[in-house]
Amino acid sequence: MNNVSRLKKVLENGEFAVTAECGPPRGADPESVVKKAKLLKNNVDSVNVTDNQTAIVRMSSLAACALIQGMGLDSVLQMVVRDRNRIALQSDILGASALGIRNLLCLSGDHQSFGNQGQAKGVFDLDSIQFVRVAKNMRDEKVILGGDPLSSPPDMFIGATANPFADPIQFRAVRLAKKIEAGADFIQTQCIYNLDRFETWLNMLRERGLTEKTFILGGVTPLKSPGMAKYMNNKVAGIDVPEELIKRMEGVPKDKQRKEGINICVETILRLKEMPGVKGVHIMAIEWEEAVGEIVERSGLLPRPSFD
Amino acid sequence: MITAEQKPIDEIRNMIAPYKRILALGCGSCVAECAAGGEKETAMLASALRMAAKINGEEVIIEEKTIDRQCVNEFVIPLDDIMEKYDAVLSLGCGAGVQAVADMFPEVPVIPALNTEFMGETKDQGYWVESCIGCGDCMLYYFGGVCPLTRCAKHLLNGPCGGSMDGRCEVDPDVPCAWQLIIDRLSRFGALDRLEKIYPPKDWSKKEGCGPRKIVREDQQK
Ligand code: SF4
Ligand code: SF4
Numbered sequence: 109m110n111n112v113s114r115l116k117k118v119l120e121n122g123e124f125a126v127t128a129e130c131g132p133p134r135g136a137d138p139e140s141v142v143k144k145a146k147l148l149k150n151n152v153d154s155v156n157v158t159d160n161q162t163a164i165v166r167m168s169s170l171a172a173c174a175l176i177q178g179m180g181l182d183s184v185l186q187m188v189v190r191d192r193n194r195i196a197l198q199s200d201i202l203g204a205s206a207l208g209i210r211n212l213l214c215l216s217g218d219h220q221s222f223g224n225q226g227q228a229k230g231v232f233d234l235d236s237i238q239f240v241r242v243a244k245n246m247r248d249e250k251v252i253l254g255g256d257p258l259s260s261p262p263d264m265f266i267g268a269t270a271n272p273f274a275d276p277i278q279f280r281a282v283r284l285a286k287k288i289e290a291g292a293d294f295i296q297t298q299c300i301y302n303l304d305r306f307e308t309w310l311n312m313l314r315e316r317g318l319t320e321k322t323f324i325l326g327g328v329t330p331l332k333s334p335g336m337a338k339y340m341n342n343k344v345a346g347i348d349v350p351e352e353l354i355k356r357m358e359g360v361p362k363d364k365q366r367k368e369g370i371n372i373c374v375e376t377i378l379r380l381k382e383m384p385g386v387k388g389v390h391i392m393a394i395e396w397e398e399a400v401g402e403i404v405e406r407s408g409l410l411p412r413p414s415f416d
Numbered sequence: 417m418i419t420a421e422q423k424p425i426d427e428i429r430n431m432i433a434p435y436k437r438i439l440a441l442g443c444g445s446c447v448a449e450c451a452a453g454g455e456k457e458t459a460m461l462a463s464a465l466r467m468a469a470k471i472n473g474e475e476v477i478i479e480e481k482t483i484d485r486q487c488v489n490e491f492v493i494p495l496d497d498i499m500e501k502y503d504a505v506l507s508l509g510c511g512a513g514v515q516a517v518a519d520m521f522p523e524v525p526v527i528p529a530l531n532t533e534f535m536g537e538t539k540d541q542g543y544w545v546e547s548c549i550g551c552g553d554c555m556l557y558y559f560g561g562v563c564p565l566t567r568c569a570k571h572l573l574n575g576p577c578g579g580s581m582d583g584r585c586e587v588d589p590d591v592p593c594a595w596q597l598i599i600d601r602l603s604r605f606g607a608l609d610r611l612e613k614i615y616p617p618k619d620w621s622k623k624e625g626c627g628p629r630k631i632v633r634e635d636q637q638k
Contacts, residue, residue, distance in 0.1 A: 190570075194617060216570050216577050219587045230570070237574040238617045253617065271578030279599050279611070283575040286614055298578055345579035345586030 113210035113265040114182035114415070115154040118388075119294065119323045123413050124381055125388030127184060127296070127325060128152045128400045130176070132167035138175050141167070145176045147397040151404045153412055154182040154211060156296070156390065160191065163223025170200055174207045184267065185209050188217025193233040194242065198252050201243055205262030213267040213296065214239040237283075237290045240268050244291025268292035270324075272309035273302060273348040281312040288322045295322050296390045299329040299340075301349040301372075303379055310385055319385030326380040329392045330399050331369035334358040370399055370406070377407040417446035417537075418510040419544045420453060420530040425464060428506065431527045432465070435504035436475065440465070440529070441495075441517065442482030443509040450544055452530050453508030455482040461508065461529060478506075486513025492520045499524060552622030552629070558610050560601030565618070567594035573615040 118125045128148050133140040148155050155176050159169040173183040185204050187197060201212065216236045220228040234242065242253050243266050250261040268287040272280065284295065300306045306326070313319050331337045331349075334357035341349035353372060360368045373391075380386045389407075393399045404410055422428075432438055440462040448454025462480040469476045481498070485491045486509030495517070499505075504525045507514040511532040518526040534546035549566045555573075556563060565571050569587040576595030579586025583596040602608050623629075 216572065219569050221569075221587055232571040233620065234617050235570070235572045235574050237614055241614065242617075269578065274576065274578045275580050275582060275593075276576070276596055276599050279575060279595075282608075282612060286574055286612070290614055345581055 111208050116265040118153045126152045127154045127390045129156045129392040131158050132172040141172045141175045144397045151401045154184050156184040159186040159188045162218045163220045173209045177208050184211040184213050186213045188215045189234050190217035201262050212264045241290040267294040270295050271298040271346045272306050274346045296325045297327040299327045323387040325388040325390045326386050327390045328373050328376050330373040333365050374406045419450045419536050420447050420532045437477045437502045438504050439502040440480040440506045443486040443513050444484045458482050458508050487516045559598045562597045564594050
C-alpha cells in the first residue's frame with residue numbers, strides 16, 4: 109500500500125488542518141464506525157480513533173482505523189501505553205502501517221481505575237514520550253527498541269498530546285519540548301475553553317521556539333448543555349471551563365443550548381486560526397459527530413484541500 | 417518495611433476449618449510495626465478465633481507464638497521443637513514469612529492470615545504509604561527522592577500526565593501528584609535540569625527477571 113498521510117500533506121502545505129475524533133462502538137458492529145466516518149468525510153482531513161477511551165472496552169482503534177481507511181479517509185490511530193507492553197506496541201505499529209494507516213497518536217491513556225475494568229493490571233511499560241521515540245526510531249532508523257533492524261520500516265506521521273491546562277504550568281513547555289525531541293511531528297491539545305490560559309501556554313512554547321518545531325492542533329469540544337460544562341470543569345481532570353462560559357450556556361433556553369455550544373466552539377476556532385503557532389484544530393464532538401460539519405463550515409474551513 | 421493487613425475473620429475461619437490443633441504464628445518485625453501480625457495482633461486474633469470456635473461448639477485448640485522474623489530461617493528453625501503438637505500453622509507473617517515457614521515444614525499446612533500489601537513508610541499512627549516497588553535499579557537521585565514508578569499511578573518517567581491539577585493526582589485526588597512533588601523538590605535544589613533529558617524505557621528485567629529474583633553474595637557465605 110502506497111498511501112501517504114493526508115494530515116501530513118495538509119500541514120506541510122501550510123493549510124489549517126482539521127481533524128475530528130471518532131469513538132469506536134462498545135460492540136463488534138462495523139456499521140457504527142462507518143456511519144460516524146460518513147458524517148466526517150469531506151469535513152475533516154483525518155479521523156482520530158480513540159483507544160479504549162476512559163478505560164472502557166470498545167472495538168480496537170486499529171480495527172476501526174482500518175475500516176475508516178477502507179472508506180478512503182485518512183485516520184489517526186490513537187494508541188495508549190496503558191494496555192500494551194513494548195512488544196505489543198511495536199508490533200501494532202507495524203501492523204497499522206501494513207494496513208495503510210499513516211498517522212499515530214501516542215498517549216498515556218486514562219487510568220484503568222476509571223473505566224469498566226477496574227480490576228485490570230495497568231501496563232505502562234513505556235511512557236508516552238518513550239513511545240514517541242520508539243515509533244520515530246522504527247520509522248527513521250528502521251530499528252526496534254534495543255537496536256534490532258526491521259525488514260521494512262513503518263510509515264507513520266507521529267503525534268503526541270499536550271494539556272495546556274494541567275499543572276505544574278511551568279513544566280508544561282519542558283514536557284512538550286521533550287515530546288518534540290522524542291519525535292512528535294504534530295501535537296493535539298486537550299479541549300480548549302480557557303483561551304487566556306491557552307495563550308499563556310502558547311507564549312511559553314513560542315519563547316522556546318517550539319511552535320516552529322511541530323504542528324500544534326488546538327482541541328475543541330462543543331458543549332451540549334450547562335451540565336456538561338460543569339461536569340467537565342469539575343469532574344474531568346485537566347479540563348478548565350471558565351465560569352463565564354458556564355453562565356453563557358445557562359443563559360439560553362434548553363432547546364437552544366446545543367446551538368450555543370456550537371457557537372462557542374466556532375468562536376474558539378476562529379480565535380485559534382488567528383494565533384501564530386496554531387496549525388490546525390482537532391474537534392472532539394463526543395457522540396455528536398453530526399455537529400462537526402456545521403462547526404467546520406461556520407469556521408470557514410470548507411472545502412478541505414484536495415490533492416488529487 | 418513490608419506492610420500487611422489482616423484478612424477478614426470469616427475467610428480465616430474457612431481456611432482453618434479442617435484443622436484441630438492450630439498454631440497462630442506472629443512475626444515481630446515489619447508486620448508488627450504495621451500492627452497486623454505482631455505479638456499483640458496474634459494474641460487478639462487467636463483469642464477471637466477461640467471465641468468463635470466456642471460459640472459454634474467446635475473442638476479446636478488454637479495456641480499462639482510470635483517469633484522475631486518468619487522470613488529468616490534461623491528464627492524459624494527453633495519451631496521444630498513444638499511443631500509436632502500442631503496440624504496447621506496460621507501465619508501472621510508477610511507472604512515471604514508464610515512461605516519461609518512452609519519451606520521449613522513441608523508436612524504442615526501453613527495458612528496466611530494477612531494480605532501482604534507493599535513496601536512502605538509509617539507516616540503517622542495508623543497510616544502507611546507505599547513508596548518503593550523494588551525495581552532493582554534505583555532512580556531516586558534523578559527524581560529528587562520521589563519515586564515515580566511507585567507514586568505516579570502511570571509510572572511516568574518523563575514528567576506529569578495531563579491530569580495533574582493543583583498538585584493532586586487525577587487518579588485519586590487524595591494522593592499528591594508524584595510529578596508535582598518531584599518538580600517541587602528538584603526546583604528547591606536548583607536541579608530541574610535533570611528533568612530536561614528523556615529517560616529511556618525502564619529495564620524491567622531487573623524487576624521481572626526470570627521468575628523470582630535472588631541475590632547471591634559469596635562474601636556473605638560461610
Ligand atoms: S526507583 Fe526503584 S528502587 Fe528506587 S524507590 Fe523507585 S522502585 Fe524503589
Ligand atoms: S496526576 Fe501525577 S501522579 Fe497522577 S498519574 Fe498523572 S503524573 Fe502520575
